[in-house]
Amino acid sequence: MKLTVVGGGSTYTPELVDGFARLRDTLPVEELVLVDPAADRLELVGGLARRIFARQDHPGRIVTTSDLDAAVEGADAVLLQLRVGGQAARLQDETWPLDCGCVGQETTGAGGLAKALRTVPVVLDIAERVRRANPRAWIIDFTNPVGIVTRALLQAGHRAVGLCNVAIGLQRKFAALLDVAPAELHLDHVGLNHLTWETGVRLHGPEGEDVLPRLLAGHADAIAADLRLPRALLDRLGVVPSYYLRYYYAHDEVVRELRTKPSRAAEVAAMEKELLALYADPALDEKPALLAKRGGAFYSEAAVDLAAALLTGSGSPYQVVNTRNAGTLPYLPDDAVIEVQAAVGPKGASPLPVTSLDPLCTGLMAHVTAYEDLALDAALRGGRDRVFKALLSHPLIGQYEYAEELTDRLVAHNREHLAWA
Structure with missing residues (x-):
C-alpha cells in the first residue's frame, strides 16, 4: 500500500508518521511518500520520519x-495537509480582521475566507493530478477550511473525505472524565466543520446508552472551563458545543482577547522553529513532547482509522468525517458538506441518521452553509463582488461597512495568491 502526504514537510508530519508506525497492523503501509516544495523542511521531517519507523521496526x-x-503516481490514498502562504499568510488572516472589530x-x-480563496484552487489542481495518476485513489483532506475544501473536491467529482480532529479530541476527553476506554464512546456529533455540537455520548455504539446527561451533571465545570464558556451556558444548551462555537457565542469577548495577546500564528511560528531544530537532531527517533502543543492532537489515530476503513474495510465502522449531506440534514442542501458520524468503508462515507436538533443549532448551520456556498463560489470564480457577498453573509461579520473594508484588506493581503486580483 502506498500513501502520499501532500505538505509532508509540515511539523505535524511526525505525529502522522508515529501513528502509521504504531498502528501498522491496522494500516500496513509499504511506501509512505512525503511531498513538499520546501526542501529544507522536508529533509528534516523526512529524516525524523525514517528514524521513527526504524525505532518501531x-x-x-x-x-x-x-x-x-x-509522489501521487500509484498512490492508494493521498492526504492533504498543506498551508498555502505558510504561517506568514496565517498571521495576516489573524490580524487584519481585528482592525474592523471582527474575529481574526x-x-x-x-x-477563514482568505484561507479558502488561497487554498481551493491549489487543492483542486492537486486532486486532478491525483485522478490522472490513479482514478481510484482516495483523497483525505485535513486542510482547512475542511468543509469548504472537501465540498470543492466532491463537487469536482473526486473521491474525497474530510477529516478534523475535534471529535476524536472530545471523545478522548470524555472517556477520561467517565473513566472508560475511548473506543467505548460513540459521539452523536453533528454540524459543519468547526461548527459542531455533541448531542449525545453513547456507550458501545450508536444504539448504546446516552450518558451525556451524566457527563454534564458530573463534569460540566471541567468541560466549560476547557471550552472557555460559562457553565450556565452548557446547562441551558444541554449539549456540548465545539470550542470553535466560542467565536460565535462570545464574539466580542474573543476580539478583546485577541487584540491584547500575541497571535496564535506567531506562537506557532516560534514553536515550529523550535520543532525543526529538534527534528535536526540525528538522535531523535520519536515525536517530541513539544509537538503536542502544536495542535492536531490524535490526528494520526483519526487518519489511520479513516484510511484503513476506506482502503481495506478495516478500522472503526463508524467515524466522524466531513462528507456530502445527501438529505441527512433536511434543512441544508444535499451538496452541503456536513461533519457527522458516518459508516465508512471502501465505497466511502454514508452519514448515520441524525435526531432532530434545536433551532439554535440548525439556524446557525443554515446561515454558515449559505456563507460556504458564497465562499466556494468566490474561490472558484474570483471577483471582488463575490468576496464581498461571502463576507456580508457570514454571521461573524454581517454589516456592509465591515464587509467592504474587509474585502479591501483581504484582496490587498492576498494578491499573490489570487489569480484574478
Whole structure:
C-alpha cells in the first residue's frame, strides 16, 4: 500500500508518521511518500520520519520528494495537509480582521475566507493530478477550511473525505472524565466543520446508552472551563458545543482577547522553529513532547482509522468525517458538506441518521452553509463582488461597512495568491 502526504514537510508530519508506525497492523503501509516544495523542511521531517519507523521496526519505506506527480503516481490514498502562504499568510488572516472589530482566525470569519480563496484552487489542481495518476485513489483532506475544501473536491467529482480532529479530541476527553476506554464512546456529533455540537455520548455504539446527561451533571465545570464558556451556558444548551462555537457565542469577548495577546500564528511560528531544530537532531527517533502543543492532537489515530476503513474495510465502522449531506440534514442542501458520524468503508462515507436538533443549532448551520456556498463560489470564480457577498453573509461579520473594508484588506493581503486580483 502506498500513501502520499501532500505538505509532508509540515511539523505535524511526525505525529502522522508515529501513528502509521504504531498502528501498522491496522494500516500496513509499504511506501509512505512525503511531498513538499520546501526542501529544507522536508529533509528534516523526512529524516525524523525514517528514524521513527526504524525505532518501531516498521518495514515500510519513506520517500521524500518535491515532485508532486511522482509522489501521487500509484498512490492508494493521498492526504492533504498543506498551508498555502505558510504561517506568514496565517498571521495576516489573524490580524487584519481585528482592525474592523471582527474575529481574526484562520478557519472562520474573514481570515477563514482568505484561507479558502488561497487554498481551493491549489487543492483542486492537486486532486486532478491525483485522478490522472490513479482514478481510484482516495483523497483525505485535513486542510482547512475542511468543509469548504472537501465540498470543492466532491463537487469536482473526486473521491474525497474530510477529516478534523475535534471529535476524536472530545471523545478522548470524555472517556477520561467517565473513566472508560475511548473506543467505548460513540459521539452523536453533528454540524459543519468547526461548527459542531455533541448531542449525545453513547456507550458501545450508536444504539448504546446516552450518558451525556451524566457527563454534564458530573463534569460540566471541567468541560466549560476547557471550552472557555460559562457553565450556565452548557446547562441551558444541554449539549456540548465545539470550542470553535466560542467565536460565535462570545464574539466580542474573543476580539478583546485577541487584540491584547500575541497571535496564535506567531506562537506557532516560534514553536515550529523550535520543532525543526529538534527534528535536526540525528538522535531523535520519536515525536517530541513539544509537538503536542502544536495542535492536531490524535490526528494520526483519526487518519489511520479513516484510511484503513476506506482502503481495506478495516478500522472503526463508524467515524466522524466531513462528507456530502445527501438529505441527512433536511434543512441544508444535499451538496452541503456536513461533519457527522458516518459508516465508512471502501465505497466511502454514508452519514448515520441524525435526531432532530434545536433551532439554535440548525439556524446557525443554515446561515454558515449559505456563507460556504458564497465562499466556494468566490474561490472558484474570483471577483471582488463575490468576496464581498461571502463576507456580508457570514454571521461573524454581517454589516456592509465591515464587509467592504474587509474585502479591501483581504484582496490587498492576498494578491499573490489570487489569480484574478
